[in-house]
Amino acid sequence: MTATTLPAARASGFAQKAPGATSEIIFRWACASAATLLLATLSGVVISLAIGGWPAFHTFGFQFLTSTTWDPVGEVYGAAGPIAGTLITAFLALLMALPLAMGASIFLVEFAPARLSRPIAMAIELLAGIPSIVYGMWGLFVFAPWFAEHVQMPLMMAATPGSWLETLVQGVPNGANIFTASMILAIMILPYMAAVFRELLLTVPAQVREAGYGLGCTPFEVMKSVTVPYVGQGMIGVIMLGLGRALGETMAVTFIIGNAHNFPKSMFDSGSTIASTIASEFAEASSPEHTAALIALGFVLFVITFIVLAIARILLARSKR
Amino acid sequence: MYKKFIIAFAGLAVAGAAVAGDIAGAGASFPAPVYARWAEMYRASTGSKLNYQAIGSGGGIKQIKASTVDFGASDKPLKPADLQGAGLYQFPTVVGGVVPIINLPGLAAGRIKLTGAVLGDIFLGKINRWNNPEIQSLNGHLKLPGTPITVVHRSDGSGTSFLFTTYLSMKNPEWAAKVGGNDAVQWPVGLGGKGNDGVSAFVKQTVGSIGYVEYAYAKQNKAAYALVANKANRFPPPVTASFSAAAAGAKWAQAPGNYVLLLDQAGPNAWPITGATFILLHKNQTNAETGASVLKFFDWAYKTGDASALALDYVPLPAPVKAQIRRQWATSVTSGGKPVYVAK
Numbered sequence: 001m002t003a004t005t006l007p008a009a010r011a012s013g014f015a016q017k018a019p020g021a022t023s024e025i026i027f028r029w030a031c032a033s034a035a036t037l038l039l040a041t042l043s044g045v046v047i048s049l050a051i052g053g054w055p056a057f058h059t060f061g062f063q064f065l066t067s068t069t070w071d072p073v074g075e076v077y078g079a080a081g082p083i084a085g086t087l088i089t090a091f092l093a094l095l096m097a098l099p100l101a102m103g104a105s106i107f108l109v110e111f112a113p114a115r116l117s118r119p120i121a122m123a124i125e126l127l128a129g130i131p132s133i134v135y136g137m138w139g140l141f142v143f144a145p146w147f148a149e150h151v152q153m154p155l156m157m158a159a160t161p162g163s164w165l166e167t168l169v170q171g172v173p174n175g176a177n178i179f180t181a182s183m184i185l186a187i188m189i190l191p192y193m194a195a196v197f198r199e200l201l202l203t204v205p206a207q208v209r210e211a212g213y214g215l216g217c218t219p220f221e222v223m224k225s226v227t228v229p230y231v232g233q234g235m236i237g238v239i240m241l242g243l244g245r246a247l248g249e250t251m252a253v254t255f256i257i258g259n260a261h262n263f264p265k266s267m268f269d270s271g272s273t274i275a276s277t278i279a280s281e282f283a284e285a286s287s288p289e290h291t292a293a294l295i296a297l298g299f300v301l302f303v304i305t306f307i308v309l310a311i312a313r314i315l316l317a318r319s320k321r
Numbered sequence: 322m323y324k325k326f327i328i329a330f331a332g333l334a335v336a337g338a339a340v341a342g343d344i345a346g347a348g349a350s351f352p353a354p355v356y357a358r359w360a361e362m363y364r365a366s367t368g369s370k371l372n373y374q375a376i377g378s379g380g381g382i383k384q385i386k387a388s389t390v391d392f393g394a395s396d397k398p399l400k401p402a403d404l405q406g407a408g409l410y411q412f413p414t415v416v417g418g419v420v421p422i423i424n425l426p427g428l429a430a431g432r433i434k435l436t437g438a439v440l441g442d443i444f445l446g447k448i449n450r451w452n453n454p455e456i457q458s459l460n461g462h463l464k465l466p467g468t469p470i471t472v473v474h475r476s477d478g479s480g481t482s483f484l485f486t487t488y489l490s491m492k493n494p495e496w497a498a499k500v501g502g503n504d505a506v507q508w509p510v511g512l513g514g515k516g517n518d519g520v521s522a523f524v525k526q527t528v529g530s531i532g533y534v535e536y537a538y539a540k541q542n543k544a545a546y547a548l549v550a551n552k553a554n555r556f557p558p559p560v561t562a563s564f565s566a567a568a569a570g571a572k573w574a575q576a577p578g579n580y581v582l583l584l585d586q587a588g589p590n591a592w593p594i595t596g597a598t599f600i601l602l603h604k605n606q607t608n609a610e611t612g613a614s615v616l617k618f619f620d621w622a623y624k625t626g627d628a629s630a631l632a633l634d635y636v637p638l639p640a641p642v643k644a645q646i647r648r649q650w651a652t653s654v655t656s657g658g659k660p661v662y663v664a665k
Contacts (some may be wrong), residue, residue: 071507073500096425140519145526172471176512181562203397259513261478270512276476280515283377284478284504286397 046302053296064296070261077293079300081261085271088178088264090246093185097242101193106223109201128191136255139184140179144175144256152268170269176258179267184252189242196238200231233316240312247305250275327578344614347374348381348394351480351535352598354414359622362629376479385601392615393601396480401578410604410653411579412646413597416568418536418638419484420559420611422544423551424524425451429545431558434459436550441493444472445530446510451529473523473532476513478505484596485533488584535635551593552585563592564636573642602654609656616650616662
C-alpha cells in the first residue's frame with residue numbers, strides 16, 4: 001500500500017506546493033514510516049511464527065491440519081479439533097450477533113427517541129469495555145449452569161433416541177460446550193459490530209432517507225431499499241470486525257468451551273479453539289516439539305484470519321462493481 | 322539509532338535488577354502463594370526483595386535454562402540426565418497433594434473409596450457408571466447410583482495433572498500404555514476446566530462427575546473428595562499429616578539429583594498422590610553473590626517458613642530432608658570452584 005501511495009503523492013507535487021515544505025516532508029515521512037513499521041511488524045510476526053512452528057509442520061506435514069490426535073506425551077500433534085472449534089464458534093457467534101447488532105443499531109438510529117438512544121448506545125459500548133476474563137468467569141459460573149439446567153437438559157430429555165436432534169444436542173449437561181462458547185463470543189463481538197454499524201447508518205444523508213419517505217415508503221421499506229443498501233459495503237467491514245475478533249478470542253472461550261481436543265461431534269459437545277489451546281498449554285510446554293506445535297497453531301490462526309480478510313476484500317471488490 | 326534504543330533499554334533492565342540482594346525467580350504456579358508470603362516476611366526481616374513470577378513449571382524450566390532468572394521453579398522434577406545436560410541443580414521446597422473430587426448428591430467428603438487402578442479405568446472411560454461392580458466392591462457400605470460418570474480434567478498444562486497422570490500410569494498399565502504421565506496429556510474422555518477453579522466449577526455443575534484438584538483448593542472449597550488406596554492398601558484422609566508421611570517415607574538420600582516422586586509411597590499413612598515442588602539453580606554460578614542470595618533465602622525459608630506454609634495448606638519438608646538439602650548446597654552450587662553459600 002505505502003509503496004503505491006507514496007510515489008503517487010510525490011508525483012502530484014503535493015509536498016512542493018506549500019511554502020512550509022519542510023514540515024510537509026517530515027509529516028509525510030512520519031506517516032510513511034508508521035505504515036512501514038506496521039507492515040514490518042506484521043511480517044516479522046508471520047515469519048517468526050513460521051520459523052517457530054516449522055518443526056511441527058516439518059514433522060507432521062499436512063497431517064498437522066487433518067489429524068485430531070493431540071498427544072503431548074507421545075509428541076504427536078494434529079490440530080483438526082482446535083481448527084474446527086475455532087471456525088465453528090466464530091461463525092456461530094457471527095450468526096447470532098449479526099441480527100442483534102443490526103436490529104439494535106437500526107433501532108437506535110431510526111426509531112429510538114434521543115432520550116432512549118443515548119443510554120442504549122452507552123450500554124452497548126459498555127459491553128465492549130468488559131474484559132474477556134469477566135465474560136469467561138460469568139460464562140463458567142453463571143451462564144453455563146443456567147443454560148445446562150434450562151436449555152440443554154430439557155433438549156436432551158426431549159430428543160428421541162437415534163433422532164437427528166439427539167445427535168445435535170448430545171453432550172455433558174453442564175453447559176461447557178461449543179454452543180455456549182459461541183453465545184458468549186456473540187455477546188462479546190456484538191458491541192463492536194453494533195457500534196460500527198450505527199456509525200455507518202449515521203452516514204446516510206438525511207435527504208436520501210427523506211426522499212424515500214417522500215415517495216411514500218414505510219419505515220421498513222426505507223430501511224430495506226434505501227438505508228441498508230446505502231451502507232452495504234460497510235456491512236462487510238462490520239462482519240469482518242466481528243469475525244476477526246471471534247476467531248482470536250481466548251480467555252472467555254478457554255473458560256467455557258470444555259477444552260477437549262477432539263473434533264466436536266455435536267452442538268453441545270466440548271471442544272477447543274486454537275487460541276484456547278495455546279493459552280492453556282503454552283506456560284507448561286517444556287518440550288521443544290510441544291512449543292513448536294503451539295506456535296504452528298498460532299501460524300494456522302494467522303492464516304485463517306488472513307483468508308477470512310481476503311474473502312472480505314474480494315466480496316468488497318465485487319460489491320463495488 | 323537502533324543501537325541507542327537497545328542501550329537505553331539494557332540500561333533500564335540493569336538498573337531494575339541491580340539492587341543488592343534482590344532475587345528474581347519464575348515458574349510453577351502451585352507454590353506461588355507460599356513463595357509470595359515468604360518473600361514478604363523475608364523482606365520485613367532482612368530488607369532483601371524476592372520477585373517471583375508464576376508463569377508455570379514449563380516456563381520456569383525454560384527461563385532458568387535461558388538464565389533470565391536467578392532461579393526457576395517446577396512442580397515436575399527434572400530427571401538427573403536433564404539436570405546434568407543443562408548444568409542445573411534442583412531441590413524441593415514444599416509438599417502438596419492431589420485429591421480426586423466428586424459430585425454425587427448426598428455423598429459426603431471422604432465416604433467413597435477408590436484405588437489407582439479404578440481411577441485409571443474411570444479416566445480411560447472404561448468405567449462409566451458409578452454403580453460399576455469394581456467401584457461397588459470397594460464400597461460395600463454405600464449404595465451407589467447408576468449415574469453416568471463425567472470425567473473433568475485440567476485443560477491447562479499443570480503440575481497437578483503431572484502428578485495425577487503419573488500416578489495413574491504407576492497403578493494402571495493400560496493408562497501407562499495409552500496415555501502416560503505428563504503435565505499435558507491426550508485425555509481419552511471428559512472435558513477440561515481452566516485451573517483448579519475450572520475443574521471444581523465443572524464438577525460442582527455436573528452430577529456424577531469426578532475431577533482432581535490440589536489439596537489446598539479442595540480444602541478451602543470444602544469439595545467432596547474421594548479416598549484413594551495407598552501402597553499399604555489403607556485409605557488415609559487427605560490431610561497434611563498424610564502428605565508429610567509420604568514425604569518422610571521417600572528415599573531422598575539415595576536419589577541422584579534429588580529426583581524424587583512422592584507418588585505411591587510405602588507407609589500406612591502416606592497419601593498416594595503427593596508431590597514436592599522444586600527450585601532449579603545453575604550449578605555453576607557466574608555471579609557468586611546471586612547464587613548466595615537465592616540459597617540464603619531458601620535457607621531462611623527452611624528455618625522459619627514452616628508455620629506460614631502450613632497456614633496456607635502447604636506441607637513443609639521433613640526435618641531430615643531439609644538438613645540433607647542444606648548440606649548439599651555447599652557442594653552443589655559453586656562459583657569458580659568455591660561454594661557460594663554454606664548453610665550453618
